Each structure stands twice: as structure tokens, then as C-alpha cells.
Amino acid sequence: MLEYQAAKDLLMNKTILVTGAGDGIGRAAAVAFAQHGATVILLGKTVKKLEAVYDVIEQAGYPKPAIVPLDLQGATEQHYIDMAETIEQQFGHLDGLLHNASILGVLGPFQHIAMDSVQKVMQVNVIAEIMLTKALLPVMKKAPLASLVFTSSSVGRQGKAFWGEYAISKFATEGMMQTLAHEYEGSNVRVNSINPGATRTGMRANAYPAENPQTLKAAEDIMAAYLYLMGHDSVAVNGQQINAQ
Template sequence: MLEYQAKSDALQGKIILVTGAGDGIGKTAAITFARHGALVVLLGKTVSKLEAVYDEIEASGGPKPAIVPLDMKGATEQNYKDMAETIAEQFGKLDGLLHNASLLGVLGPFEHMDMGAFNDVMQVNVTAQAMMTKALLPVMKLAEKPSIVFTSSGVGRQGRSYWGAYAISKFATEGMMQVLAHEFDGTHLRVNSINPGATRTSMRANAYPAENPATLKTPADIMPTYLYLMTDDSAEVNGQAFNAQ
């Protein structure tokens, strides 16, 4: 899927929610989905960043997006239920859900792990995504060929020293994807995961401050896999762990 090329209108008429849509991979995914015809729901905690993405999509002629300002570290289950009801009322369905937002936390030896930071990572990367998915499933079932995509990591498929809470959370992400995929196997709803790989983002820079970002793929470079999993070309693909590089 690394060389996948979608038709320009491959997402026409689809409603896709992207978390962490204010920058990095989420921003690029939102703009890319809109460029292919999707109405994108931009979810993030920084309104100014979401507004900038909104303006960029509108300026490019894409469908007018929607903005959902939400801090996943503090949001409650009721917040996600309310969001799901609003999406159902305004759009009547949800075709795609890209779980992109993640918290890196603090890297370091396991024995020095800060449990407060650990809980924050698990809240954003696991608990919030579970609550959001649970709330959105009824409105996603209203779509013809809905797709849920979780963002994983190489350290969520093979554990690595000092990656602590983040790695553990990504193993949980893979498990959540597998549980949902098995539960909905044989239905019109599919669930998969993507490991974006080493990508030129602020999170990567925080994890590897000495790394030259020019040596890394940009978010735009890895979009073929994201597009594939949101288009109907992947309608029969379920429970798979993809690499975007």
C-alpha cells in the first residue's frame, strides 16, 4: 500500500473524524482526506491550530470541515457521547475515524517511571480512544462502509528499552484494534492499525532530539496507507496491522 494512489474523489461524501488534527500526521491526514472529497471533523485541544487547518482546507476548495475542541486527557465519557450525538444530528453518519492523537510521556528506565505521567499517557492513548470509539460506534454503523484506524508504533509491536508508558499504550492500541476487528468481523465495519514509522513530527523530535529531521519521511510521504484504509478499496480489509513505510 506504500504506492497506493487514490482517485481524486475517492472520499466524496464521506465524513471522517481525525484526532490530533492540529499538526503533524493528523493535520496532513485531514487535509489529504479533504482533498479527496471528505468532510473532515477536526478534533484537537488547541483551537488556533484547528482553525489554521480549517482555513487551509477551505482555501483549497475542500468540503467545509467541522471543529471539535477537546482535550482527551480530561474529557469524560459523556463528552464523547455528546460529540457522537452532534455528529449524528448534523451528518447522519460517520464513515471514518482516525485515532491519531497520542501522548509521548516521559522516556526513561522502568524503575524510575513517573506514575502520574504513565497515567496521562494511558488516558490519552488508550482510555480516551476506547471511550470515543464506544460512543461513535452507533453513528459509524449508519455508514455504508465505515473504517476505524488506530495509530500504533514500532515500539507497540516490539517492546524497547526506556519507552515505558508509550510502548505499553501502543501494545494496548494493537489489542484494542484486534478485539474490535474480531467483534465486527463479517460486518460492514472494519478496524485496522497503522505504524507510521519514523516521521518528521514534533513528537519524533522530542523522542530523538539529536536526529536530523531531514533524514525522515514527511507526513505527506506516508499518506498512501492512510488514504487506502479510508477509501472503499479497503472495504474487505479487517484486523490488519499496517506499516506506512
């Protein structure tokens, strides 16, 4: 997948929403999508970070992005419904949705899981994804071809000791992907998941504080898989678990 070469105009005239677009993989994906012609909707909770990504995209001369400040921890279903209506009004349809935003929660023995922590993890990593997807699917169905991409993890495909909260949320993400892929099979909407692998991000640093980040790939180095899933080269790919590395 790292060898995939995306055409410069791969995403021309497409509108793609990226959650967690303020930093890390979300930021890299937003810039990469814009670089290949997409109008990117930047969703995140920290306006300053979103504005910084906006400036990078605008200064590079890529299509002008849009900013949607939203805290997935506290957003209600109505927030997502209102956002979907606004997107439909402004853009007519949505060609792509990258679910990237996640929180790690607390790593530790299953017996020590604190319910307030696991509820926060499930709210951001699962419930928010359900509400956002539910609200945006009608707008995506209006696109000629639409791609819905969930961000998974190796621990969402094979459980790992002490990763309970996060792993369970990512197993749920994989289940959501598979359910939707089966439901929309044969339609204009394709649904897949992507495991970014070990990447130089803040979340990775929190999970592995003793690790040398310079031994990891930067987020910008793994964008081939993200571009592939959002572009026309993957129109026949549905229900697949893709590895970025």
C-alpha cells in the same frame, strides 16, 4: 503501500473524524482526506491549530470541515456521548475515524516510571480512545461502510528498552484494534491499525532530539496508507497491522 495511488474522488461524500488534527500526521491526514472529497471533523485541544487546518482546507476549495475542540486528557465519557449525538444529528452517520492523537510520556528506565506520567499517557492514548470509539461506533454502524483506524507504533508491536509508558499504551492500542476487528468481522465496520514509522513530527523530535529531521519523511509523504484504509479499496481489510513506510 507508498506506491498506492488514491483516486481523486476516493472519499467523496464521506465524513471522517481525525483526532490530533491540529498538527503533524493528524493535520496531514485531515488535509489529504479533504483533498479526496471527505468532510473532515477536526478534533484537537488547541483551537488555533484546528482553525489553521480549517483555513487550509477551505482555501483549497475542499469540502467545508468542522471543528471539535476537545482535550482528551480531561474529557469525560459524557463529552464523547454528546459529541457523537451532534455528529449523528449533523451528518447522519460517520464513515471514518482516525485515532491519531497520542502523547509520548517520559522515556527512561522502567523502574523510574512516574505514575502521574503513565496515567496521563494511558488517559490520552488508551482511555480516551476507548471512550471515543464506544461513543462513535453506533454512528459508524449507520454508515454504508465504515473504517476505524488506530495509530500504532513499532514499539507497540515489539517492546523497546526505555519506551515503557508509550510502548505499553501502543500495545493496548493494538489489542483494542484486534478485539474490535474480531467483534465486528463481517459487519459494515472494518478496524485496522497503522504504524506511521519514522516521520518528521514534533513527537519524533522529542524522542530523538539529536536526529536530523531532514532525513525523515514528512507526514504528507506517508498518506497513501491512510487514504487506502479510509477508502473503498480496503473494504476487505480487517484486523491488519499496516505499515505506512
